[in-house]
Amino acid sequence: MINVTKTFFPPLDEYIVQLERIWKNQWLTNRGELVLELEKKIKDFLGVNSILITNNGTIPLQIAVKLLGNQGEIITTPFSYVATTASILWENSTPVFVDIHPEFLTIDETKIEAEITDKTTAILATHVFGNPCNIEYIEQLALKYGLKVIYDAAHCFGVTYLNKSIFEFGDISTCSFHATKLFHTGEGGAIFCNDNDLMHKIYYSHNFGHNGPLDFHGLGINGKISELQAAMGLATLPYIDYIIEERKNVVQYYTSNLDFTRLKKMTLRQNTTWNYSYYPIIFESETQLLKVQKVLNENNIFPRRYFYPSLNKVNYVEYSEMPISERISQTILCLPLSHELECNILEKIVSLINSNI
Incomplete structure (x- = not known):
């Protein structure tokens, strides 16, 4: 079975070395030695100024919205994983949804200003499939109207924009370390913030609000990552360059061999160093997509419809028409992409697609 992605498992003996440290320390949670070491190593690898790793990738979004949203209107994209809107x-x-750009698939920055009201408090934009939003435009708008900017950068580990880590932009950026991601801790995530005062609030917000064992800065929840998760991260991080390079090879094969006279691919924004996190293709129609998906499934190949449906159509939001997002969500399919896709499998995937479009 060839799934849309495959989790990287580090060598078991290297993971066990990390587990042995936990047993030796007799410390499982509450920011132990492995968590602190992992934060430092990620910080050094990415070249970021600050990081707080968490128990999953959704908690960072919730904390960001809690601290910056002020229960107001937040302008966001309908084309993202459901966690963004949720x-x-x-x-x-x-x-408040704003439609997407048909080529970059990120929020259409030129449509944001028309949706700003006196109730707007923030913009929450997703760097879709690791492809950056128009950061300069968004941040100029935020400055003009006094808005906060949150970036859902769940797909962006290792991405740089304008020669800086993508996580260095916005008031808060978030990332996912879920098992499906390039770098993972099984379950996990991270918050990035360059404002020391705001980072202090983020820190205590992810730890029940604690200020020492018997005092509290304020309201908080439990977003702490465990030493067991950090052990997986420490065993995986040394292989991240290998993982990205292998995925790059797969991307280059798809790009060179798929028939793009009948298909479209995402346009990568200029000044981006990408991480090869996903390989989406866009069909001419949903009928064509479903036909290809059926043929692939019959051959034990399972791509995925990221992101479907368009989030303006989920049943717990008030519907507003988003024609581009709705069309893209109906016609986009992410192909299998991992560090372990052999040439014969790639040939089969490409052949089945090209002969059925």
Whole structure:
């Protein structure tokens, strides 16, 4: 079975070395030695100024919205994983959707200003499939109207934009370390923030609000990652360059061999160093997509419809028409992409697609 992705498992003996440290320390949670070491190593690898790793990738979004959304209207994209919109609603804010750019697939920055009202508090934009939003435009708008900027950068580990880590932009950026991601801790995530005062609030917000064992800075939840998760991260991080390079080879094969007279691919924004996190293709119609998906499934190949449906159509939001997002969500399919896709499998995938479009 060839799935849309394959989790990287580090060599078992190297993972066991990390587990032995946990047993020796007799420390499982509450920011132990492995968590602190992993934060430092990620910080050094990415070249970022600050990081707080968490128990999953959704908690960072919820904390960001809690601290910056102020239960107001948050302008966001309908083309993202459901956690983006769900986090806004979960924290009692209101998502205001803006349609996407048909080539970059990120929020159409030119349509944001028309949706800004006196209730708007923030912009929550997704770097879709690791492809950056128009950061300069968004941040100029935020400055003009006094808005906060949150970037859902779940797909962006290792991405740089304008020669800086993508996580260095915005008031808060978030990332996922889920098992399906390039770098993972099984379950996990991270928050990035360059404002020391805001980072202090983020820190205590992810630790029940604690200020020492008997005092509290304020309201908080439990977003702490365990030493067991950090052990997986420490065993995986040394292989991240290998993982990205192998995925790059797969991407280059698809790009060179798929028939793009009948298909479209995402346009990567200029000044981006990409991480080869996903390989989406866009069909001429949903009928064509479903035909190809059926043929691939019959051959034990399972791509995935990221992202479907368009989030403006989920049943717990008020519907507003988003024609581009709705069309893209109906016609986009992410092909299998991992560090372990052999040439014969790639040949089969490409052949089945090209002969059925």
